[in-house]
Amino acid sequence: MGSLRAVSDDVRVGCAVDPASLRTDTDYRRTVASEFDAITAENAMKWGRLAADEGAYDFADADDVARFAERHDMYVRGHTLVWHRMYPEWLRPWTRSEAETERLLRDHVQTVAGRYRGCVDAWDVVNEAVADDGGLRETQWLNALGPEYIDRAFEYAAGVSDADLFYNDYGADGLSEKSDEVYDLVADLVAREVPIDGVGLQLHVFEETVPPADVAANVERLTELGLDVHITELDVGIGAAVPDEEAQADYYREVVGAATDAGVDTVVTWGVDDGQSWLPERGFGEAPLLFDESFERKPAYRAVREALGE
Numbered sequence: 001m002g003s004l005r006a007v008s009d010d011v012r013v014g015c016a017v018d019p020a021s022l023r024t025d026t027d028y029r030r031t032v033a034s035e036f037d038a039i040t041a042e043n044a045m046k047w048g049r050l051a052a053d054e055g056a057y058d059f060a061d062a063d064d065v066a067r068f069a070e071r072h073d074m075y076v077r078g079h080t081l082v083w084h085r086m087y088p089e090w091l092r093p094w095t096r097s098e099a100e101t102e103r104l105l106r107d108h109v110q111t112v113a114g115r116y117r118g119c120v121d122a123w124d125v126v127n128e129a130v131a132d133d134g135g136l137r138e139t140q141w142l143n144a145l146g147p148e149y150i151d152r153a154f155e156y157a158a159g160v161s162d163a164d165l166f167y168n169d170y171g172a173d174g175l176s177e178k179s180d181e182v183y184d185l186v187a188d189l190v191a192r193e194v195p196i197d198g199v200g201l202q203l204h205v206f207e208e209t210v211p212p213a214d215v216a217a218n219v220e221r222l223t224e225l226g227l228d229v230h231i232t233e234l235d236v237g238i239g240a241a242v243p244d245e246e247a248q249a250d251y252y253r254e255v256v257g258a259a260t261d262a263g264v265d266t267v268v269t270w271g272v273d274d275g276q277s278w279l280p281e282r283g284f285g286e287a288p289l290l291f292d293e294s295f296e297r298k299p300a301y302r303a304v305r306e307a308l309g310e
């Protein structure tokens with residue numbers, strides 16, 4: 001059996017990676033290089049990782065991911081420019097003036113999106129700005145700058161980057177109140193000609209599965225706005241929603257099939273192997289990825305190949 005990346009000419013399959021594992025773990029590195037044709041830094045391009053110290057960026061880890069991607073001819077999803085989590089401690093306590101906060105946002109977006117111009121193909125410009133109970137999430141950015149912080153982030157990114165610019169969120173994968181909120185948000189950005197190109201549906205699946213038909217319907221309505229849709233952080237924890245590896249494989253097959261039939265051309269799993277995943281340590285289910293902790297291909301791996309037409 002050949003590699004996953006060779007299965008479909010129309011759909012890229014990616015993974016989120018940790019640069020330290022890429023450097024030190026041969027099995028990890030070999031799996032990423034041979035199986036995937038898209039890549040995201042799980043954490044290395046987040047503000048808190050890039051600029052732990054005020055006034056000084058450290059791009060070493062992020063550059064490693066970028067170089068790896070280039071060497072292996074991979075599509076790069078940059079993650080993420082503006083978020084309410086994993087920002088540097090020195091940004092606290094958020095008592096700066098509006099003008100100063102805006103300058104910090106602009107400088108960060110321009111610095112990072114500018115550095116990876118020509119390398120990052122798609123940026124998650126704004127991540128998780130919609131609250132779980134509706135409306136915009138109360139973040140430091142919203143408090144300091146109002147809802148326009150979203151417009152500004154996209155505009156600053158568009159000024160320096162040739163990447164496709166995405167809004168990315170969780171819990172907005174199928175049809176739900178939150179996915180309606182995300183739809184309304186991005187429809188408004190499109191209507192006001194804010195430079196947005198796409199929407200990332202994270203698709204973290206644990207307590208309950210999202211009906212694949214609902215994912216397809218959501219993809220279709222977003223596509224009708226003229227936006228691209230990517231599945232950006234796919235993982236399926238074994239637990240309440242999917243009891244075992246076979247059920248997990250069935251769900252992967254159905255949801256990847258439904259999303260790609262509806263027009264999704266990029267599907268990224270949130271990690272490589274079950275030994276390194278954020279889900280189990282949060283108690284959100286077990287063994288959520290395509291490779292087990294020995295990097296053996298799981299039933300879910302074969303299911304994704306089938307979903308892509310094999």
Ligand code: 9MR
Binds near residue numbers: 046170
């Ligand atoms: O998987 C990531 C984990 O290692 C980090 O500790 C965490 C905080 O930065 O972020 C996790 O990734 C999140 C992603 O950036 C945005 N969507 C939800 C992901 C899982 O929490």
